[in-house]
Amino acid sequence: MNATAVLLAPRRRARPARGLRTAVRPLARSLTYTRLLHLLIVNALPALLIFVAGGFAPAMAATALCLLVAGAVPGMRVVEGVQARLLFPRGEGAGHVGERPSAGWGERLRLMVWLEVRLVLGSGVTMLCVWLPTLAEISWGGEVPPVLRFLPQARDWWAWLSPLPLLALYGAVLGAGALMARLAVPLLGPSPAERLAALEARTEELLERTRLARELHDSIGHALTVAVLQAGAARAAGDAAFTQRALGAIEETGRAALEDLERVLGVLREPGSTARGRPGLDRAERLFASARAAGAEVTVRVDGALDALPGPVSREAYRMTQEALTNALRHAGPVPVEVVFTVDTRTLTLDFTNPLPPDARPFPGGGTGLRGLRERAAVLGGSATAGARDGRWRLRVRLPLEALRETGR
Structure with missing residues (x-):
C-alpha cells in the first residue's frame, strides 16, 4: 500500500476499552439493584429488634435465632424461592429453585444455611453502604486521618483517594449479589437425589x-x-x-x-x-x-x-x-x-x-x-x-x- 492510499484511508475511531464497558455495564442493569434490595431487606428484622434487645449484637443474635426457626417451616422454602429466582438474569434457568415446600430435614437445614448466609451478607453490605460513602465524603473534604497528618502535604493527595471507597462498595455489592445467586441452586434447589x-x-x-x-x-x-x-x-x-x-x-x-x-x-x-x-x-x-x-x-x-x-x-x-x-x-x-x-x-x-x-x-x-x-x-x-x-x-x-x-x- 502506497503513501497516498494510507493518507486517504478512513481513520478508525478510537473505541473505549472493552474492560471499562464491561465493568460499568452492571450499573445499567435492573438485576444489580434487585440483588442489592434482596440483601438490604433482610435487615428490617434486626432494625426492629435493636429497640427490643437493646443493642446491635443482641439484635443480630435474636434475628439469627428467628431465621433458624423460620427455616424449619416447610412453606418458607417457597417464599425464599420466589425471591431467589429474581436473582437470576432473565431467560437463565434457576434450577427449579424453591418450587415446592421442604420435604425433609435435609432441605430444612439447607434453607437455614441460606437464611443465615443471607443475614450475614446483607448486614455486611448494609454497613458498607453506610460507611464507605461516608469515608469517600470525608476524603473528598480533605480531612486527613490523624495517623497520616505527619506527612507533608497529605491534604493535597488525600482527596484523590475518595473514589476508592465507592469502587470498593460497587465491587462488594456485585460480589455479594452474585454469591447469593450462586448459592441459590445448591441451597434452595433440588437435592442430587431429586x-x-x-x-x-x-x-x-x-x-x-x-x-x-x-x-x-x-x-x-x-x-x-x-x-x-x-x-x-x-x-x-x-x-x-x-x-x-x-x-x-x-x-x-x-x-x-x-x-x-x-x-x-x-x-x-x-x-x-x-x-x-x-x-x-x-x-x-x-x-x-x-x-x-x-x-x-x-x-x-x-x-x-x-x-x-x-x-x-x-x-x-x-x-x-x-x-x-x-x-x-x-x-x-x-x-x-x-x-x-x-x-x-x-x-x-x-x-x-x-x-x-x-x-x-x-x-x-x-x-x-x-x-x-x-x-x-x-x-x-x-x-x-x-x-x-x-x-x-x-x-x-x-x-x-x-x-x-x-x-x-
Whole structure:
C-alpha cells in the first residue's frame, strides 16, 4: 500500500476499552439493584429488634435465632424461592429453585444455611453502604486521618483517594449479589437425589415415547402395506367380488390402525395408561387374517400355551409379528409365510420364513423395521436374527420368560 492510499484511508475511531464497558455495564442493569434490595431487606428484622434487645449484637443474635426457626417451616422454602429466582438474569434457568415446600430435614437445614448466609451478607453490605460513602465524603473534604497528618502535604493527595471507597462498595455489592445467586441452586434447589430421580423420570418418558413411535410405525406401516397390496390386486383382477373382499380387508385393517392410533394418543394425553388396551399375542389371528386378505398364504403352528406368557412379552411379540408380516408383504409380496410360535418354560421363540422373489436383494443389516425388532428384543433381554439363505428369508426372535415371571411383570 502506497503513501497516498494510507493518507486517504478512513481513520478508525478510537473505541473505549472493552474492560471499562464491561465493568460499568452492571450499573445499567435492573438485576444489580434487585440483588442489592434482596440483601438490604433482610435487615428490617434486626432494625426492629435493636429497640427490643437493646443493642446491635443482641439484635443480630435474636434475628439469627428467628431465621433458624423460620427455616424449619416447610412453606418458607417457597417464599425464599420466589425471591431467589429474581436473582437470576432473565431467560437463565434457576434450577427449579424453591418450587415446592421442604420435604425433609435435609432441605430444612439447607434453607437455614441460606437464611443465615443471607443475614450475614446483607448486614455486611448494609454497613458498607453506610460507611464507605461516608469515608469517600470525608476524603473528598480533605480531612486527613490523624495517623497520616505527619506527612507533608497529605491534604493535597488525600482527596484523590475518595473514589476508592465507592469502587470498593460497587465491587462488594456485585460480589455479594452474585454469591447469593450462586448459592441459590445448591441451597434452595433440588437435592442430587431429586435431580437424579427427575433425570430417570425424563429418561423413562423418552423411552416410552420411543416405544410409542415404534408401535405407530408397526401399526400404520402394516395397514398401509395391506391397503396398497389389496388395492393393486383389486385393480389387476377386475372382478367385482374380489374388489368387494379387498375393500373389506382394507376397511378392517384401517379400523385396527385407527384403534392403535387412538390408543397411542390416549397414552400421550394420560401418561399413566401406558399398557392399557395394547394387544397381545393372543390376538395375533387378526394379523394373519389381514395378511391372508392381502394374498399371502400364512400357515401358523403354535407349540405351547400363548395365554401363559407374561404381559410385556405377549405385547411385544404381537408387534414383532406385525412387523415381520409387514416386511414379508412389502419386500416379497403375497408369498407363503410360515409362522411358528414355540413356548417353553424359559423362552418364547418366534420363527417367520418366506420365499424371496428372484430379484430381491436384502440388505445384510436390515432396515428400520428390523432394527426396531432387535431393539424391542434387547429391551426384554432377548435377541433377533434375520437373513436370507437358499432363496428364503428367515427371521427368528428369542425372548426370555423366566426373569419376567420372577419379577411379576
